[in-house]
Amino acid sequence: MSAWLKGGMMVLGAACVLLLAGGFPLMGAPGVYGGGAMLLLGVMTVLLCMVGGWRLAAGRRVQLVVGLVFLFFTVTGLVMLFQYGAKALDYAGIGGPMWAGAVGMACIALTGVVFMAVFGFLCYRVMNCRILWLAGLHWAVALLGVGAFVDAAWEVRIPVALPADARTELTELTAQDGRVYPLGFRLRADSFVVKYYDDATYSLYSFENGRPGAGHAVERRGDMLHSGAESWPVSALKSAPGMPHPFLMLPGNPARVLVQNPATVRDYCAHIVAFTDHLGRPETHKAELRVNAPFACKDWRFSLSSYHEEGGCTVVQLQARRAPGRFAALCGMVGIIICTAVWCWWRKEETPA
Numbered sequence: 001m002s003a004w005l006k007g008g009m010m011v012l013g014a015a016c017v018l019l020l021a022g023g024f025p026l027m028g029a030p031g032v033y034g035g036g037a038m039l040l041l042g043v044m045t046v047l048l049c050m051v052g053g054w055r056l057a058a059g060r061r062v063q064l065v066v067g068l069v070f071l072f073f074t075v076t077g078l079v080m081l082f083q084y085g086a087k088a089l090d091y092a093g094i095g096g097p098m099w100a101g102a103v104g105m106a107c108i109a110l111t112g113v114v115f116m117a118v119f120g121f122l123c124y125r126v127m128n129c130r131i132l133w134l135a136g137l138h139w140a141v142a143l144l145g146v147g148a149f150v151d152a153a154w155e156v157r158i159p160v161a162l163p164a165d166a167r168t169e170l171t172e173l174t175a176q177d178g179r180v181y182p183l184g185f186r187l188r189a190d191s192f193v194v195k196y197y198d199d200a201t202y203s204l205y206s207f208e209n210g211r212p213g214a215g216h217a218v219e220r221r222g223d224m225l226h227s228g229a230e231s232w233p234v235s236a237l238k239s240a241p242g243m244p245h246p247f248l249m250l251p252g253n254p255a256r257v258l259v260q261n262p263a264t265v266r267d268y269c270a271h272i273v274a275f276t277d278h279l280g281r282p283e284t285h286k287a288e289l290r291v292n293a294p295f296a297c298k299d300w301r302f303s304l305s306s307y308h309e310e311g312g313c314t315v316v317q318l319q320a321r322r323a324p325g326r327f328a329a330l331c332g333m334v335g336i337i338i339c340t341a342v343w344c345w346w347r348k349e350e351t352p353a
Contacts, residue, residue, distance in 0.1 A: 046145035053138035056131055064132050068139070070123035075334055077115025084109040130346045137339035144332025150325030156181060160318040164192035164270055173320055184298050185276035192270050192307060192314040200263035207255045218258065225258065232258060241312065270304060270316045
């Protein structure tokens with residue numbers, strides 16, 4: 001076992017120990033994963049991976065660099081196919097004059113297919129042995145580490161509260177330390193839609209001394225609500241300003257109120273609009289912002305985290321993130337997946353007797 005391999009095994013073992021320590025509930029992850037020991041191990045891992053890839057590609061280093069460039073353009077073609085193909089389907093679903101846009105998006109998607117075919121073939125011809133894919137795997141890990149370190153040093157995360165009133169526009173972000181970050185565009189939330197499962201329950205409350213007392217459950221059968229010998233149609237419940245849920249006031253002594261309890265939230269999304277420019281020309285981008293489906297504009301990505309009602313208006317809770325190392329980290333992740341798969345399944349070269 002070479003000295004480089006021994007050093008790599010030591011670093012890997014130390015990283016595993018720190019990962020285990022971060023997962024221990026009494027110590028917690030942030031202090032361990034963001035500590036100096038983990039950063040030092042990360043730097044050592046990046047350096048070892050760079051040296052390992054360089055040594056593995058001895059005599060074929062130019063071939064490795066050219067092959068990785070071809071691999072990058074192959075993946076670019078795949079991204080073009082999915083991104084512009086999805087846009088073509090969206091425009092085709094709208095119909096009418098958007099068919100022209102659908103045809104244009106489909107043509108760009110076909111360009112991605114050409115990229116995949118041409119550069120995929122060139123990559124296959126250049127990266128023609130397992131050792132080059134193993135070297136590429138080492139460099140992909142190093143690229144992922146570089147992206148992670150750039151994000152650790154310069155990433156910006158800011159929580160944002162944006163009313164979905166179709167009037168309030170977001171033009172800058174203020175961090176907790178008071179620093180102001182201009183967006184370079186205007187962001188507005190036009191509306192907010194919440195969808196529920198059909199599992200709502202109902203309760204009947206009697207007023208005692210002007211206050212609602214303990215309620216009891218009301219059974220729903222089809223479109224009717226039943227409580228003992230009484231019944232009411234579900235459609236009789238109405239919404240009113242200041243009341244968070246539909247209700248029905250029942251006359252009598254004492255007075256009673258029939259209230260719909262909140263159902264389980266199935267999905268929610270915010271319809272947002274970004275007013276920006278490209279090469280001096282104004283552009284408008286509309287999108288549906290959902291959980292795990294962020295919206296990106298220029299250097300910022302906005303993720304939907306939660307919402308709440310405030311003053312009769314829905315306030316959308318967003319997480320704004322600017323991560324300069326994101327592209328490098330994503331390239332490293334894709335490279336790790338592809339290089340590992342090809343290295344594992346590539347036909348092993350026969351060793352001459």
